[in-house]
Amino acid sequence: MWAYIVKRLLLAIPVILGVAFMVFAMVRLVPGDPARIIAGEAATQEIIEGIRKDMGLDRPLLKQFATFMGNALRGDFGRSVRSKAPVAGEVAARLPNTVRLATAGLFVAIVVGVSAGIISAIRPYSWMDTVVMLIALAGLSMPVFWSGLMLILIFAVWLGWLPAVGTGGMAHLVLPAVTLGMSTAAIIARMSRSSMLEVLRSDYIRTARAKGLAEAAVVNRHAFRNALIPVITVVGLQMGTLLSGAVLTETVFAWPGIGRLLVEGILSRDYPIVQASVLVVAMAFVLVNLMVDVLYAVVDPRIHYD
């Protein structure tokens, strides 16, 4: 198992390098001059040329890339072209917020999604199944900028129970986590339901029932674990997505996470910010994928990595 993990981590290096080059080239291919955006509409050409020179944008592209990678390997991602703040610090300041929101959102999604999926699967095609799956469909269809605003309206403006926006204590986390969790919960619910239904139809479940086990034991001990594998895959993919920044949720709740940093970076052509954020996101994806693969083996003893 450890050898497998080390191998996977080594394999991640070319992936990260590839991502680094792609994002480096892509931000420069997008039309729009960072120097012009920094300097504003009123600045003279002389100032703009000066800024381009300071940023090293007048040098050949490959040289720029070499400098960028050389510095990045030493942990120096440069300074934001707009704010002049060290990029590593900017990303490091946002990352904990993103991880906190993603984890809380995923927690909501798993608890709600898996429970809903199982309840539906136990009584398929009953009224309960229909209601739960309708709610799941609604959750999936509601855009977060709408559902988020509705939650703010109800729980912050009308009831006054929770803060409307911003970061702070646990109370600040509730609404964004629920908003973020809702759409993901819907996906997990649908996946859990179909996976559970499939397992419940299998021979070993029939055997378990035939030997007189209580239904609760059948579901909890025999079906649940086996139904989890596809659910873990979905959860893993969702975790990656959530870590790469839930931009809309972050925007609605004024949550300073990596998603907003990335989008603002792109809009202002802040190359160093975009490069560093995308690299962090890529690493998060690689790590989460690895974790998912390891989890398979933990959940299903039949899976080995040798």
Place this chain on the structure above:
Amino acid sequence: MRRALALIAAIALTGALVISAAAAPAVTPTRGGTLIVGSGVDAVTLDAPMITDSPSATVSEHMVESLYRLTPEGRIVPMLALGHTVSADGRTWTIRLRTGVRFHDGTPFDAEAVKFNLDRMLDPATRAPFRFLISRITSVTVVDSSTVRLVTDAVFAPLLAHFTHSSVGMQSPTAVRRLGVDYARQPVGTGPFKFKEWVRGDRVVMTRNDDYWGEKAFLDEVQFRVIPDDGSRVAALEAGSIHVAVRVPPREIERLKTARDFTVFVNDSLRTIYVGFNVTRPPFNDVRLRRALNHAVTKTAIVNGALFGTARVSDAPIVPAVEGYSKIMTYEFDLERAEALLREAGYSRARPLRAVFHHPSGRYIRDAEIAASIQGLVRRAGIELELRTMEWGAYLALTNRPQPENDVQMYMLGWGTVTGDADYGLYALFHSSQWVPTGSNRSFYKNDRVDALLDRGRTTVDQAERNKIYAEAMKIIMDDAPWLFLHSESQVTGIRHTAQGVVVHPAERIELFKAWIRR
């Protein structure tokens, strides 16, 4: 000596009476508390000469002050300066400075500090985007600790107005030298508030400067919180999480009228919104077509429809609050006149005028909706516009290309004359030396008479004379119609009743210098 002291005491007392009398009809301000402003975007940099956006300037001006200040009423008053004299030839300015003022880090504010700040902004290596505001200054000399002398290469009338600009703010030389590039995240000025912390993307926090040279602030703390989503910002105001919400969407005004805890204010701004034509290329090198579009658009329909009445139809290229403004004209909505002009130029309903109209989305209040309105309105005159909505960065790059390669036919932009002086609002936009990428003349407009008038406006000191010069220039400009003249934006701000003394400055700033919390 004793008599002098008595006199000073008497003056001080009168001053005190005036202040308390002014405050008496309302409730007496109370000291203390934290006031929270919800703004749409975070500050970018807090190093004054590097600031180009109003959210950064709003935050900065609470900590960093300039030599002069533009009041919300549009007057230029001394701030860190006490007054100035200009030599007979108009090129030497002697500025007397306020004494006994210290920066937040204890560094004295004196002539050396002024020289340091002006030299720093003038140094091309600083890359100050607004360097052109003071670039006519050729030398800054320290006369004594409270007097500086400036020499300009020519008479430059707008200098005083330009000194009010936030980018010419006075910052502690000690801090600038010590912190280097990191200064941008921890500014040190002389203002009524001191920097406390900046959580990027979340908030900037400032505390009261108890050693302030002027009347001290009432608030203990001021926070500028970033709430990017318009709906969330309004909800946060309704929930009481913030005291002030900037940029309330105009469509919300009606609904929020019934709110008990806050009021939505509509204030003028110095920003003019316009659609520029490239006057050097077909089809808009024909003035008849430019005028036809001006006549074909019902500006009041845009103001009342898309903007819910929160704007003012332009009657000059600059707004009334700007020094040098005078009412010139408005192209009245006249479909017949528009069609006649089109016919003269060889267009008809069978052969309609077609053009591509580039515009940004989300940069100005309801910009994309306004562009769509214009498209619909001019169709009645038989003009077919194709809309190209663009992201801001790409849009700037596109419209900023030099004349030979610039094929943009029509573009929408806004310009805030934040110095409150006509020179800033006209020179960069209409002088032929200012064609992009050098300046901001994206229409490639050139009229020798206008050039001469704008040059004279800069070098004429007498304001009445300047007003006449600018009136003549604006009249020619409006007649030449390099723009489709639209409107000036308003600032729509929600303020909770507990927050008193909050000022919405026309230069798109929220000022909390004298604000206080009612308990």
